[in-house]
Amino acid sequence: GAGVSQSPSNKVTEKGKDVELRCDPISGHTALYWYRQSLGQGLEFLIYFQGNSAPDKSGLPSDRFSAERTGGSVSTLTIQRTQQEDSAVYLCASSLGSGLAENEQFFGPGTRLTVL
Amino acid sequence: KQEVTQIPAALSVPEGENLVLNCSFTDSAIYNLQWFRQDPGKGLTSLLLIQSSQREQTSGRLNASLDKSSGRSTLYIAASQPGDSATYLCALLGAGGFQKLVFGTGTRLLVSP
Numbered sequence: 001g002a003g004v005s006q007s008p009s010n011k012v013t014e015k016g017k018d019v020e021l022r023c024d025p026i027s028g029h030t031a032l033y034w035y036r037q038s039l040g041q042g043l044e045f046l047i048y049f050q051g052n053s054a055p056d057k058s059g060l061p062s063d064r065f066s067a068e069r070t071g072g073s074v075s076t077l078t079i080q081r082t083q084q085e086d087s088a089v090y091l092c093a094s095s096l097g098s099g100l101a102e103n104e105q106f107f108g109p110g111t112r113l114t115v116l
Numbered sequence: 117k118q119e120v121t122q123i124p125a126a127l128s129v130p131e132g133e134n135l136v137l138n139c140s141f142t143d144s145a146i147y148n149l150q151w152f153r154q155d156p157g158k159g160l161t162s163l164l165l166i167q168s169s170q171r172e173q174t175s176g177r178l179n180a181s182l183d184k185s186s187g188r189s190t191l192y193i194a195a196s197q198p199g200d201s202a203t204y205l206c207a208l209l210g211a212g213g214f215q216k217l218v219f220g221t222g223t224r225l226l227v228s229p
Contacts, residue, residue: 004159042219042221043205043207043217043219045217048216056215056216058216059216091160093160100148100167101167103148103209103215104150104162104165105150105217107159107160109159110158110159
């Protein structure tokens with residue numbers, strides 16, 4: 001079956017512009033995660049959605065970052081007023097659920113964001 | 117705060133060698149540990165997942181072990197091949213209801229023909 005897909009694969013934007021990154025999780029997966037991979041910081045957690053529960057936003061680095069998950073499936077990560085330090089690869093993952101036998105995370109190919 | 121370290125940071129071996137990658141963590145309260153590989157410019161591919169109650173998992177030429185008491189996991193790769201060249205990452209899912217993976221620093225592996 002299809003894995004996690006993300007779009008666009010690459011995005012180049014100018015400082016100060018807003019960007020939207022999209023993630024399509026594996027069909028039937030109720031949990032969705034966003035991570036960021038940057039050169040100096042490694043891989044870091046951003047936000048987690050589980051079903052209809054309130055998302056865990058504890059990893060979002062500033063209020064310029066927000067994410068939505070519509071209909072329990074597709075998610076959009078929005079970065080407003082982009083800064084050069086936002087340049088990174090943004091990775092999305094999904095898992096069947098959050099229970100002990102369901103929490104293996106499967107990752108998409110990522111979106112490489114470059115802020116000029 | 118969970119800290120995850122991987123040693124070595126880089127490893128270069130000739131084809132056919134058996135090798136071990138190490139992952140150490142500071143907080144033993146974990147749900148599971150996953151090993152991933154990442155090819156340049158690509159996302160992460162899940163290799164093995166070990167639940168906290170398990171001690172090892174095997175898939176083909178890969179074997180991962182987990183020792184929570186000592187805060188260590190190892191990934192053993194048998195009979196390495198050039199196609200195994202990639203960056204290998206370990207990641208832990210902490211107990212306490214926090215559904216976020218904490219990633220290690222990675223080991224960059226190069227297997228030469």
